[in-house]
Amino acid sequence: MIASTVRSSIFLNFLIAIKVYNFAKVIQFTPIFMPDFSQNNHYILGIESSCDDTAAAVVHNGWVLSNLVASQKIHQQYGGVVPELASRAHQQNIVPVVHQALQQANIGKKDLSAIAFTQGPGLMGSLLVGSSFAKSLAWGLGIPLIEVNHMQAHILAHFIKNQSKNPQFPFLALTISGGHTQIVLVRDYFSMEILGQTLDDAAGEAFDKTAKILGLPYPGGPLIDQYAQQGDPYRFKFTQPKAGGLNFSFSGLKTAVLYFIQQKESEQPGFIQENLHDICASVQHTIVSYLMNKLQKAVQQTGINQIAIGGGVSANSGIRKALQQAESEWEWITFVPPLEYCTDNAAMIAITGYLKYQQGEFSDLTTVSKARLEF
Ligand code: KG4
Ligand code: ZN
Secondary structure, three states: OHHHHHHHHHHHHHHHHHHHHHHHHHHOOOOOOOHHHOOOEEEEEEOOOOOOEOOOOOOOOEEEEEEEEEEOHHHHHHOOOOOHHHHHHHHHHHHHHHHHHHHHOOOHHHOEEEEEEEEOOOOOHHHHHHHHHHHHHHHHHHEEEEEEHHHHHHHHHHOOOOOOOOOOOEEEEEEEEOOOOOEEEEEEEEEEEEEEOOOOHHHHHHHHOOOOOOOOOOHHHHEEEEEEEEOOOOOOOOOOOOOOOOOOHHHHHHHHHHHHHHHHHHOOOOOHHHHHHHHHHHHHHHHHHHHHHHHHHHHHHHOOOOOEEEHHHHHHHHHHHHHHHHHHOOEEEEEOOOHHOOOOOHHHHHHHHHHHHHOOEEEEEOOOOOOOOOO
């Protein structure tokens, strides 16, 4: 009787121990993965969900096999991204987008070597959808999880092998998007220093807010670019914003455009319609020459003349033309990725994941999403 009680109590403790072990495994889960580099056959799934694009991509040894983006149209009617609607749309999109990314890459889940996801910066609700999905899938498949800084990824997109040329270290990166404007000194893949950044609005916001003032739908940047191509950039003059050193400021420009338009429309109703192309060309010219002036300063300061751009605004035809001119006039070597690697995309997350994978830099399940995240 005593023996059987002892036996059952040992058995009970054993069961409890297994339960505790499993529970601990669930909450701690610090996997020690040893990638098999002798195979050099690594498939990384990248997941991006920092704002209003749900994106998934597969990178194989640094080459992009698939790069899918589901852009959320719902925000257009609100004139800007509504965070709660963005996270709900991510929830709807993430499974089909990942599924298609795997299908297009012609691989199955079991072929994946690791899963990289955007840890931040971005909208908290949006980030959480991507990170929860990435964590669950990595855990389910028993493969490494890799957290990626979205801003670093915009820069590291330059190392996607599908491009004709890649920058050499050290180089300067200009990251211009809807949320950020930064000049970064890139010494190595993960050794980056921010030399200057916006003190208020981002370059993309300057485009989008101008578009809103002109009554154009969100996001207005591409439309301003489109109209600007048929307009006179010198017709209207806007003073370049002021910010010290290599920092930027764009909020004053928005106010200047607003007052200018209000005054002109009151003097001459229909002013916007009649002068849309010239207004867009003039505002775009102001923003582009401001960005180029700061870049010129950064080149003088560092003695580095390799410039790589990234972020949604680098799709702008004005900045692309200005950089081309700088190549011939100032002997800069410039790197402008294809559009699909400029705007928010998961290929840049997957390539960053691949670079971290090679260094064995993995995250555990306790890692958290971060709305603000420095390098
Ligand atoms: O990098 P991105 O896709 O998302 C963020 O992380 O913000 O950048 C989006 C921004 C928006 O402000 C959009 O208006 C702007 O990039 N953008 C452009 C152009 N294409 C996208 N701005 C000016 N000209 C364009 N062609
Ligand atoms: Zn971005």
